[in-house]
Amino acid sequence: MTAYLDWLDSQRRAARLTLENYRRDLAALQRLAGGRPPETLGAHDIRVFVARLHGEGLGGRSIARRLSAWRGLFRWLVRHRGLAANPAEGVRSPRAPRRLPKALSPDQAQMLLDADADDGVLAVRDRAMFELFYSSGLRLAELAGLNLSLAADLEEGLITVTGKRGKTRSVPVGGKAVAALREWLVQRPAMAMAGEQALFVSRRGARLGAGAIRSRLARWAREAGLGVHVHPHMLRHSFASHLLQSSGDLRAVQELLGHASIQSTQVYTHLDFQHLAKVYDAAHPRARRRDQGK
Missing domain, CATH: 1.10.443.10 (Intergrase catalytic core)
Structure with a gap:
């Protein structure tokens, strides 16, 4: 994951705040994986992780952001490390409740x-x-x-x-x-x-x-x-x-x-x-x- 973050920094010129967000989201993936290398994770694992985040009280938008960071990591592994497929590609976050517009009486x-x-x-x-x-x-x-x-x-x-x-x-x-x-x-x-x-x-x-x-x-x-x-x-x-x-x-x-x-x-x-x-x-x-x- 460190190599991926270095690539984002040097090749994609990601902003500092973006890198901090990615680092936090990828740390969450490491925690949920229990130390397993990301190359060993499958789509079922990612769905389980999403369910756990939802159970911990994380909202739909926050989960969607983490999934986006995970997809980026796996996409990089596919292109640069020979990973067969992106296990997060078809996984969706829970639907966030729609915010109702505020109206005057x-x-x-x-x-x-x-x-x-x-x-x-x-x-x-x-x-x-x-x-x-x-x-x-x-x-x-x-x-x-x-x-x-x-x-x-x-x-x-x-x-x-x-x-x-x-x-x-x-x-x-x-x-x-x-x-x-x-x-x-x-x-x-x-x-x-x-x-x-x-x-x-x-x-x-x-x-x-x-x-x-x-x-x-x-x-x-x-x-x-x-x-x-x-x-x-x-x-x-x-x-x-x-x-x-x-x-x-x-x-x-x-x-x-x-x-x-x-x-x-x-x-x-x-x-x-x-x-x-x-x-x-x-x-x-x-x-x-x-x-x-x-």
């Missing part, structure tokens, strides 16, 4: 969007941005890339955005977002540089960047007293989960979010179920017996 979303801001024209701009985030479920890059030309679509309550891989979609815009956008369009000429086509501009008059949008939203959340860090994607999650709770139409939510696959949208069914489960536990007389029996 409807009350929190209302607190955020109804917050009083005293930044003059900046507050008008920010309110238009955040209303549009929540109203239409836009991605950060989609909102930052909007141009002034969308103003013509507001009469129909729709805007067209360009999403991932250059795909465009039309999304509805709610009444409050339309009103906020119209107010911003009145104020925008005072900030925008001549010829600037971006819908949302900075103090300097140029297109507002993604980092600035994140910063302004986090500031609004603090001043609104939400007590949680709010980022643009959280408003997109909130849009999706609140819409699904009200409509139950997963396909419609998929189209509005611009997801290529329904699997990407199905995570919001879990958010919806969590909400329903809390309501059930709080309201159903047979659910409350769990607390009463303690």
